Amino acid sequence: MERPRWPPLNPATNTAHLVQQASRDGVESVNVLIFGASGATGREVVKRALDRGHSVGAFVRHPDKFEIKHADLALTVGDVTEYALVERAVRGQDAIASALGSGNSLSSDPALIDGVQNIIRAMDHAGVRRFVYMSMLGVGDSGGQLGFVDKYIVLPLLLRNVVSDHARKEALIKRSTLDWVIVRPPRLTNGPYTGRYQSGEDVRERTLLASISRADMADFLVKQFADDRYVHKTPAVLG
Numbered sequence: 001m002e003r004p005r006w007p008p009l010n011p012a013t014n015t016a017h018l019v020q021q022a023s024r025d026g027v028e029s030v031n032v033l034i035f036g037a038s039g040a041t042g043r044e045v046v047k048r049a050l051d052r053g054h055s056v057g058a059f060v061r062h063p064d065k066f067e068i069k070h071a072d073l074a075l076t077v078g079d080v081t082e083y084a085l086v087e088r089a090v091r092g093q094d095a096i097a098s099a100l101g102s103g104n105s106l107s108s109d110p111a112l113i114d115g116v117q118n119i120i121r122a123m124d125h126a127g128v129r130r131f132v133y134m135s136m137l138g139v140g141d142s143g144g145q146l147g148f149v150d151k152y153i154v155l156p157l158l159l160r161n162v163v164s165d166h167a168r169k170e171a172l173i174k175r176s177t178l179d180w181v182i183v184r185p186p187r188l189t190n191g192p193y194t195g196r197y198q199s200g201e202d203v204r205e206r207t208l209l210a211s212i213s214r215a216d217m218a219d220f221l222v223k224q225f226a227d228d229r230y231v232h233k234t235p236a237v238l239g
């Protein structure tokens with residue numbers, strides 16, 4: 001016989017419904033706008049944020065491909081390179097998150113660098129302070145946290161353009177006056193939420209191909225909306 005699932009699935013997001021737990025944990029509900037909401041990680045971030053009781057704005061390019069529906073979810077349709085649109089979407093939010101990325105492309109994507117610049121400028125203009133940005137382990141000063149394969153093979157040979165783009169975006173964010181948190185995961189999987197992951201500025205890859213599920217990554221990212229612990233820091237998250 002199948003065991004009953006706890007927490008129960010939330011039919012709107014098809015994820016474990018944790019709103020009650022959120023209020024038990026005393027987590028404050030915030031208005032958050034998520035860039036890259038239609039991506040593999042972005043969708044997990046949207047679902048997790050809704051499950052935690054937040055009011056969520058999803059910034060998407062193709063609404064027809066975005067399947068999540070919820071009473072506390074609003075869509076903004078557009079491209080992050082369109083400044084006026086970004087500025088309108090950012091207004092009135094408490095926190096902004098970015099799970100922007102360029103799919104499977106290993107090339108540089110200057111549009112996303114412009115996009116992050118737009119987000120920073122719009123946040124400045126609107127007085128929105130908290131920016132949670134998803135980068136990648138190995139960027140900037142985090143090379144020493146990588147395992148052998150990632151440090152000497154995967155990042156320098158395969159992902160060097162992606163790493164250097166993230167480094168440029170991180171530099172823009174660090175130069176801003178925002179309350180930023182830059183989160184650095186290793187490779188992402190589509191595995192389930194476990195709640196068992198390590199985070200911090202000194203955690204290191206200990207396995208050959210270190211990873212974290214997007215669902216666990218989303219859990220950590222959503223916690224940064226209202227938690228000051230990692231403001232102006234660059235925590236890694238490892239499954």
Ligand SMILES: NC(=O)c1ccc[n+]([C@@H]2O[C@H](COP(=O)([O-])OP(=O)(O)OC[C@H]3O[C@@H](n4cnc5c(N)ncnc54)[C@H](OP(=O)(O)O)[C@@H]3O)[C@@H](O)[C@H]2O)c1
Nearest residue numbers: 036037038039040041061079080100101103136186187188
């Ligand atoms: N994949 C990994 O193993 C891994 C590991 C560590 C870090 N990361 C980083 O994590 C981030 C997210 O990864 P992911 O695999 O979830 O990415 P993804 O599935 O490719 O999602 C990227 C998102 O960005 C959106 N986007 C791209 N260009 C845009 C633009 N000009 N305007 C508005 N939206 C735009 C995409 O929209 P559309 O749906 O319209 O295309 C999509 O929603 C990336 O920065 C990546 O470098 C990935």
